[in-house]
Amino acid sequence: MTRTVILPYTAQRTTPQDITRLRAALAAQAPDVALRSFETTCIPVWLADPLPPPVVTVTLNNDAAPYLMQFVPGRQFFAPVLSKAALLDRVIQAGIPVPKSAALHPVSQPTEADFGPYITIKTTAPGTTRATGITVCRTANFEALRPKITQMYQSDIARGFVPLLQQYVSTGPRPCHTRVTTFLGAPIVCFSTTARAPFDPAALTGLAAGEATSNFREDRTRVLVDDAEMVALATRVAAVFPETSVLSIDMVRCAQTGRIYCLEANQGNLSVLSAPILGVLRQKLGEDAMLAQFGAYDTMAKRIVEVLETP
Numbered sequence: 001m002t003r004t005v006i007l008p009y010t011a012q013r014t015t016p017q018d019i020t021r022l023r024a025a026l027a028a029q030a031p032d033v034a035l036r037s038f039e040t041t042c043i044p045v046w047l048a049d050p051l052p053p054p055v056v057t058v059t060l061n062n063d064a065a066p067y068l069m070q071f072v073p074g075r076q077f078f079a080p081v082l083s084k085a086a087l088l089d090r091v092i093q094a095g096i097p098v099p100k101s102a103a104l105h106p107v108s109q110p111t112e113a114d115f116g117p118y119i120t121i122k123t124t125a126p127g128t129t130r131a132t133g134i135t136v137c138r139t140a141n142f143e144a145l146r147p148k149i150t151q152m153y154q155s156d157i158a159r160g161f162v163p164l165l166q167q168y169v170s171t172g173p174r175p176c177h178t179r180v181t182t183f184l185g186a187p188i189v190c191f192s193t194t195a196r197a198p199f200d201p202a203a204l205t206g207l208a209a210g211e212a213t214s215n216f217r218e219d220r221t222r223v224l225v226d227d228a229e230m231v232a233l234a235t236r237v238a239a240v241f242p243e244t245s246v247l248s249i250d251m252v253r254c255a256q257t258g259r260i261y262c263l264e265a266n267q268g269n270l271s272v273l274s275a276p277i278l279g280v281l282r283q284k285l286g287e288d289a290m291l292a293q294f295g296a297y298d299t300m301a302k303r304i305v306e307v308l309e310t311p
Contacts, residue, residue, distance in 0.1 A: 003030070003308045006057040006072055007037040013061035017274045025301035033305060047071050054308050058184065058245045061269030075307070077184060079244040079267065084124040085164065087241075087265045094240045096233070097261045099167035104153070110165055112139045118168035118201045120212075121149055125161040136168050136212040138204050145207060152207075166263075168212075172255040173198045175214040178227060180234035181248045181268055184303035187231050188296050189272060191285055194221045222284050224293055229253075229260055237265050246270055273297075 005026070007019065023035045038044040055074025062081060069076050082090075085103065092098050100115050102108065110119055119142060123133025135152065137145050153163045171177070176194040180187050193214045201212070214220060234249040241247055248268030253260045271278045272285070273296060282290065291297070 001032065001052065003033045004051050004055045004074070005033060005035050005304050005308070006055065006074070007035060008040045008057065008059055008072070008078070009037060010040055010061060012277055013269045013271045013275050015274045015276075018060060018270070021297045022300055025297040026304065029298070029301050030305045030308075033308065043071055047073075056304065056307050058304060058307075060183075060246060060273075061271065062244070062246065062267040077243060077245040077307070079241065081126075081267060083126070083161070084122075084264060084266075085162065087267070088164070090240050091237055091262055091265055094236075096237055096240070097259065099169050099261050099263070101164055101166045104149075104163040104165050108165060110139055110142055115139050115165065115167045118170075118204070120166045120168045121153070122164045122166055123153065123156050123161065124164055125156045125159065132210075133163075134210065134213055136201065136204070136208045137206065138201075141204075141206070148207065168201060169252045169254050169261055169263075170201060170256065171214075171252050173200075175199055175212060177214045177250050177252045177263065178225060178230045179248055179250050180231055181246065181270060181272070182234060182238040183246055183270065183300050184307060185235065185238040185242070186299050186303050187234060187294050188270060188299060189285075189290055189293060190225055190227060190231055190234075191222055191290075192225045192227075196220055222281060224285050224289055233260055233262060237262055241265065241267075270296075 019037050026033045026035055036046070051073055053074065057072045057074060057076045057078060059078050069078055088098065088101060092101065104121065117139055118136060119139045121135045125133065156163060174195045174197065176192055178190065178192045180190045182188060195214045196219045197211065199212050230251050233251055237249045238247050244267055246268050248266040250263045251260055252263055272282055272290065
């Protein structure tokens, strides 16, 4: 009996190399598992033919159009795209450590007792990258800065994307965060991003923007890290979204307490494995080391087989 895994993909995010390597890993672990893939710009004819169970559908990215899933049989690990706010709310409801967070409303009055001495204002609009839409200020200065903050985010608010207030977590002299990307709950890559320039929130007099984050400048440092605590927290976060194939979880470690927090969870992608769109990052991390870190394709194959064996 043949078991089937279906892999819809977009050419920008998933390459033939990904498919070939994943197929080889599956063949080594479970020769009876057939991997059938298709580029999502065209529905393949073979989907019209009945496939005997078990069948599962996974993806290496979340860019495929959700309507495709109505044509795909079996269990599907492809979730509708959720807003940043909805994703974070599920993380909070699951009891995952998250910096104090609240939606920014006209009546919001953040205090140091709730948010600490510094506060981050974050956009929840989709498609933002490289710290766009993030500002930091002293919590005590928030009220005086409210008109400027409202003006900065008025376009997002008008489109229904209410900004988020979040406690600023100092990670040391230079802002730093760690990202773990998971596939069906298993870690595939873990790397840290550190700003090149120092940032001292104690020197704030007004609003700081990208310079308060680790992901702003092109010359930021990104390296693979072996951080069991971060991986463990990311695994907990991934378990909150069992319906999603790929998650990218951003976390920080407080320089004062050593505690780690989840900043956000993203319905991400594994473009870093081979897609040209993330070639620069792959070069900085070191492709061979990155693939070996968690045995990327072997781990992905193992999780697919485990899912196929789960009723």
